[in-house]
Amino acid sequence: MKTITCDVAVIGAGTAGLSAYRQARAAGKHAVLIEDGPYGTTCARVGCMPSKLLIAAAEAAHAVAAAPAFGVHPGPLRIDGAAVMARVRRERDRFVGFVLENMAQLPAADLLRGRARFSGPRTLLVDGHTTVEANAIVLATGSRPIVPAAWRAAGARVLSSDAVFEWTDLPAAVAVVGSGVIGLELGQALHRLGVRVALYARGDSVAQLGDPLVLAAARAVLAEELDLRFHTQVAAIEATAEGDGVLLRSQGPDGAARSERYDYVLAAIGRAPNIEDLNLAAAGIALDGDGVPVYDRHTMQCGNSAIFIAGDASDELPLLGEAADQGKIAGRNAAAFPAVAPGLRRTPLTIAFSEPQIVTLGAGYEALCRSHEGRFAAGKVDFGDQGRSRVMLQNKGLLRVYGEYGSGRFLGAELIGPRAEHLGHLLAWACQAGLTVRAMLDMPFYHPVIEEGVRTALRELAEHLATTPPPAQPCPDCTPGT
The missing domain is CATH 3.50.50.60 (FAD/NAD(P)-binding domain)
Incomplete structure (x- = not known):
């Protein structure tokens, strides 16, 4: 049995694990990266990148089908399924290749192949061949699709x-x-x-x-x-x-x-966090009702232990940006343990690349019903009559923006609409910057652009915020089971 002693052991070489490992190395610590599956992140191999390749092909096909509405009549549409999937796999492999190239640049002594299980609060057993003794451990084991x-x-x-x-x-x-x-x-x-x-x-x-x-x-x-x-x-x-x-x-x-x-x-x-084979009972940390370690989302620390969690394993938001941020926080704090400090958690931003696209950012409606009952207002715009959207024949969807009575602070938004990925970023930045609705309306808006729809919604919200808040009433849409 081989024994490795290190400052930080990271379980999982996905986006979160790689971020944690690099943070520990940047802090001058000896870190090891343990992985039992294929290298290459979920995003590159089976997630955001290959799915967007398939969606891009679908958008091209849809554009041909939609062209006659503009008076443009292309020839008969023919979809070569084999060619579509060949490009998806080819470009997917290219993205994975970039990740593998980065992995190849890491010190070979820091990479450990095998499945890790806790044998103590700071000790891991890897496939029965190696014992890893670490001052701190980061769980970045990712997730898997649920198939009953x-x-x-x-x-x-x-x-x-x-x-x-x-x-x-x-x-x-x-x-x-x-x-x-x-x-x-x-x-x-x-x-x-x-x-x-x-x-x-x-x-x-x-x-x-x-x-x-x-x-x-x-x-x-x-x-x-x-x-x-x-x-x-x-x-x-x-x-x-x-x-x-x-x-x-x-x-x-x-x-x-x-x-x-x-x-x-x-x-x-849905997806389930990969935590069931870690022998968490030996880690000595508290678990929630689903068996996920209880942790502080600002430090990623599990209780007061030397164990930190990041990425999909945390069962919070299975998004690449969140995984990278959580990995940075976990890796930095694992390297500094026991001197743990809060890290940057950005404004939540989630995008579905459907058409129209669907975006939520900041505090959503249901969360505000719980945290700001009677203390928030909403403004909206229907994209059906929004100028630039109608020009592009993409005039479908609805945006709702939320603001806080008293402070006038912008709180978040939910929308389905044209090119919502860009509107979502604009609004998420405003939310993270702590802007008021009035300050947002002072920003420039060109004509004709989809962002003018955002201005319409913000104007309605500003009118509501200028009035006396209505009496607090429970949000009927947020009751259990609704």
């Missing part, structure tokens, strides 16, 4: 988003279970590339939206294009007798049973 065991029993044609990017051609029909960000992005992209797609959802949520008005707008806009089946339960998934597809049995909101055949079922019902 009963569904997996139907065979390889029930898959997660990770497997989609290994396709060599586009299938004819896919059922997507889940209307969150992943399900919505991939479902719409496949639909626009000529695949028959049905999206199943137990409730009526869409992506990360909580504002009832924005959510209603999103459901209406997306239903114009997609086969969205809300309030539908997946009763069973079975392999076809020929083994060339799956049968999905469901029950709709009216109680009617339905059975349909698809080439694949894509499970997009």
Whole structure:
């Protein structure tokens, strides 16, 4: 048995783990990076980058289909599924290659292959061949897609988003279970590339939206294009007798049973943190009801221990930017332990790259119902009549912005609308800068631009904030089970 003694041991070589490792090294500490899976981050291999490659192909196909509305009539649309997926895999591999090149530049002595498990609060056993004794440990083990065991029993044609990017051609029909960000992005992209797609959802949520008005707008806009089946339960998934597809049995909101055949079922019902094999009982730290370590989100420290957590393993926000920031905080504090200090947590910003795009930033509606009941107001703009949006024939969606009575401070926003990724960044910056709504309205707005819609919403919000706050009332949309 080999024994390694170090200042910081980082479990997981994804975005969070690499950030933590580099912070520890920058602090002059001896750090080791432990990984039992393939190198290359979730974002590069199976997440944000390959999904955007598929979405880009879908946008190109949709542009051709939408051109006649402008009086432009291209030839017949032909989608070469094999060529689409070849580009997705080729460019995906290129992005992964950049990560691998960076990994190759790390000192070989700092890289340890194998699965790590706690054998004590500061001791790890790696695959039975190495013991790592560390002054501090960072958990950056990432997450995995959730696929229920009963569904997996139907065979390889029930898959997660990770497997989609290994396709060599586009299938004819896919059922997507889940209307969150992943399900919505991939479902719409496949639909626009000529695949028959049905999206199943137990409730009526869409992506990360909580504002009832924005959510209603999103459901209406997306239903114009997609086969969205809300309030539908997946009763069973079975392999076809020929083994060339799956049968999905469901029950709709009216109680009617339905059975349909698809080439694949894509499970997009969420991700689970990779923490169950760490033997956390030996770590001596408190766990929440889901078995996730209890930690301080500003220091990423688990209790008062020498253990820190970062990235998807924290089960907070499974986003690359969050993983990088959490990794920096965890790595810096692990290197300085026991001198732990809060790090920078940025304004939350989440984007679904559907069309229209869906964005939430800052404090969302449901959170404000809890934290600012009776103390916040909202302003809105409907993109249906917004000038630049109508020019581009992208005039669909709704923006709601929130501000605080008294201070006039901008608190956050939820929206579905054209090029919302850019509007979301603009508003997130304003939120993090602590700007008031009036200060935001003093900023320049060119004409004609989509940002003029933001100004419309902010003007309405400013009018509300200038009045006396209404009597506090519970937000009916935020009650449990709603």
